[in-house]
């Protein structure tokens with residue numbers, strides 16, 4: 593059976609583990625470098641990226657995480673996890689923070705503003721519907737969310753969303769002082785894929801729609817001949833576990 597690691601330093605790792613359980617996949621908590629060995633793939637959850645980086649440093653996890661991403665095994669970052677995977681992050685606390693990197697994009701850490709500007713919206717995700725069935729939208733739960741300002745040529749954009757009209761202008765502390773941040777486009781990128789790296793600025797693990805978790809597991813199958821026993825679930829049992837088909841998307845999802 594495929595073993596999916598979930599970085600369990602801080603943030604919504606329990607919700608990811610529960611989402612994996614709902615589709616019959618074993619997730620294991622990762623807190624130490626040696627726990628990355630033997631994993632088929634890794635999820636880096638949302639939370640607070642500066643705190644998570646401090647804890648990752650404390651446990652000397654960065655070299656092992658960078659090596660894991662370098663092996664090409666699937667890695668999915670949600671929210672703070674997206675920030676961790678970006679090659680470049682802006683809007684950081686002064687002094688910045690260490691990143692794992694690997695995803696060729698620039699991310700703004702708190703693009704949509706403070707915790708008070710958290711929101712939910714329906715996102716158009718035709719790719720997800722095409723690959724995993726169901727509706728061509730998904731519920732996007734954005735909690736003091738980052739967004740992706742630009743991407744490299746190898747990065748596929750999976751979803752974007754309108755920039756809220758009440759989005760506050762944000763100042764960025766840089767080495768030279770404080771800069772006003774300007775974003776002039778009316779839409780912003782919130783989900784991308786680059787090879788085996790998946791990143792979402794929102795939290796699919798907080799909804800009952802399992803399709804992002806399925807899509808993540810399917811990525812490895814696509815690029816590798818390894819078979820996930822989780823995916824040998826019959827289509828009827830998969831359908832019966834797919835909250836997006838059988839009931840409205842409910843929040844919150846806790847177990």
Ligand SMILES: NC(=O)CC[C@H](N)C(=O)O
Nearest residue numbers: 638639640641671672736
């Ligand atoms: N929900 C989240 O993961 C928020 C991430 C947050 N913006 C950060 O900087 O870490």
